[in-house]
Every structure is written in C-alpha cells, then in structure tokens.
Amino acid sequence: MKWTLVAFTLALAPPGAALAQDTADAIGDADRGAKVFRKCTGCHQVGSDASNRAGPHLNGIFGRRAGSIEGFDYSKAMDRAHDDGMVWDIEHLDAYIENPRALVSGTRMSFRGLKDPQDRHDVLAYLRQFTANPQDIPESAPTAVAREVELPPEILAIVGDAEYGEYLASECLTCHQSDGADAGIPSITRWHPEDFVVAMHAYKRKLRPHPVMQMMAGRLSDEEIAALAAYFENLE
Structure with missing residues (x-):
C-alpha cells in the first residue's frame, strides 16, 4: 500500500522540495538512508556540489531517463536501457539497487546490491530529497566524505x-x-x-x-x- 500511495503521489502532485521530503518519508527513513548510502559514495555523489565520478551524480534521479546525464560515458548496456525508454521510477530504482546486473545486463556497475528491502527503501528516501527539482534545493548538503588520505x-x-x-x-x-x-x-x-x-x-x-x-x-x-x-x- 505504501508503494502504491507513493507512485500515485508522484504522478499527481507538482514537483517541489516539500513533496520531495513528504515522499521520502513515505518510502523509508531518509536519515538512516544517508548512512546506508555511504556504501555508494565511492562512485556516486548527490547534493549541491555533486559531480560525476565512476558513476553519474544522482541529483534528480527519480523520473530521470536511464543513461541521460549529458557528458557521462555510460556502458553500452545502459545506453540500450536509454534507447528502450527506461525511466528511473521507484520500481526500477528498487530493482536496480537490489541487483544492478539483473535489471541492466552488462552494466559496468559492479555493486552487488542491497538485499535488505528496508535498506533500499531508506536509500531511496534519502535520494528522493535531492530529486524534486535539484535547482529548488541548493541548500541541500553534499554527501562528500573526507578522503582516506590527504595528498599534496x-x-x-x-x-x-x-x-x-x-x-x-x-x-x-x-x-x-x-x-x-x-x-x-x-x-x-x-x-x-x-x-x-x-x-x-x-x-x-x-x-x-x-x-x-x-x-x-x-x-x-x-x-x-x-x-x-x-x-x-x-x-x-
């Protein structure tokens, strides 16, 4: 029921920062999701100064067409998903972070996935805060973490x-x-x-x-x- 309600809300309500927070709360625990997302920060960033790394930035990921960040060199598998019209809605995001290569065979993303549904829902709740319209939430804090070693x-x-x-x-x-x-x-x-x-x-x-x-x-x-x-x- 919770997931059906979220999808219905996304379909009918206009995007905005308040909707992003309300929807995030409906999916899972965004605060806990921020901690689980640390597993992803080696490749992905979100927030006001996010940039592409080994993977594309995840600002605005909800409702975004797969493989559509301009300038990022996607795998051929993700390019095919783009050409097939795949959109990162809740269902596709949940399936992808559970097992990336089951949804997009041949993706370069080597992450083994989050098998715990609650972990996935919490991460999606966290990412939803950066999605309504990223330009509407410039105050969102970046998720950059300190380097393991500071180099000259x-x-x-x-x-x-x-x-x-x-x-x-x-x-x-x-x-x-x-x-x-x-x-x-x-x-x-x-x-x-x-x-x-x-x-x-x-x-x-x-x-x-x-x-x-x-x-x-x-x-x-x-x-x-x-x-x-x-x-x-x-x-x-």
Whole structure:
C-alpha cells in the first residue's frame, strides 16, 4: 500500500522540495538512508556540489531517463536501457539497487546490491530529497566524505601516461576483471583517477587493511600510480 500511495503521489502532485521530503518519508527513513548510502559514495555523489565520478551524480534521479546525464560515458548496456525508454521510477530504482546486473545486463556497475528491502527503501528516501527539482534545493548538503588520505596537490595533479599504465596493469588484471565484473574482487574499471590515486596511496600508507594491496602499492611510484589511474579510467 505504501508503494502504491507513493507512485500515485508522484504522478499527481507538482514537483517541489516539500513533496520531495513528504515522499521520502513515505518510502523509508531518509536519515538512516544517508548512512546506508555511504556504501555508494565511492562512485556516486548527490547534493549541491555533486559531480560525476565512476558513476553519474544522482541529483534528480527519480523520473530521470536511464543513461541521460549529458557528458557521462555510460556502458553500452545502459545506453540500450536509454534507447528502450527506461525511466528511473521507484520500481526500477528498487530493482536496480537490489541487483544492478539483473535489471541492466552488462552494466559496468559492479555493486552487488542491497538485499535488505528496508535498506533500499531508506536509500531511496534519502535520494528522493535531492530529486524534486535539484535547482529548488541548493541548500541541500553534499554527501562528500573526507578522503582516506590527504595528498599534496602536486601528486593529484600528475597526469598519468595511460600507455605506461597498460604495461603496469598486467598484475592488477590477474585479480581485477577488465570488463568491470565483480567476482568477489571490486571493479576498478572506469574509476575516477583521483579516487584511484587516493585509494592506492591509502594502501601505500597502510590505511587500507589489505596486505597484498599494501605490498603492491608500496612498490609503485607516484607517477606509476597516476599511469594506472589513467589507464583504468578509460578501460572499456
């Protein structure tokens, strides 16, 4: 009944910040959803200064046509969903975050999904706050989180050599799959370069607790990390 009421409300009422909050409350617990959404912030951002990362920003996601953020390089699978006219309504969003590849076969999104319905409903309630008309809620706080490791600007400014990165990537690809599939090991395909660099330096400084990755990152120079980031950013 709750979901039917929400869909009916979305269909009849004009968009606005108040509707966004009312609808979010009807779906789930937005405050709890903000905490669950932390699992998503490695790839997605919402809020007043949200930008595209490994995944597109999620401002205005409700009612948005799949694969429609201008300038974002979607997978071929998501492009097909766009051409088929798929719209991110509640039902499609719920199905997608439960199991992305069940709804969009071939998507690069390697997240395994949220199996708990309450987690999904709470995340949707949280995202709904950024949807009515994002331009109407500029005061919405961004979800940006502090970096795991603060790096000097000159390290983040290094432009990596993608061809050199391809040469270095052979070791990475013994575990990580180039097509973005996740078979127990997270995908690093299409990562935003800054996110890749920060993660590798976090391993290098042993802030991330994975001994194999700590060892591998510890052998890499700043330039080699940047080269790998450049290679994986555009890997098809």
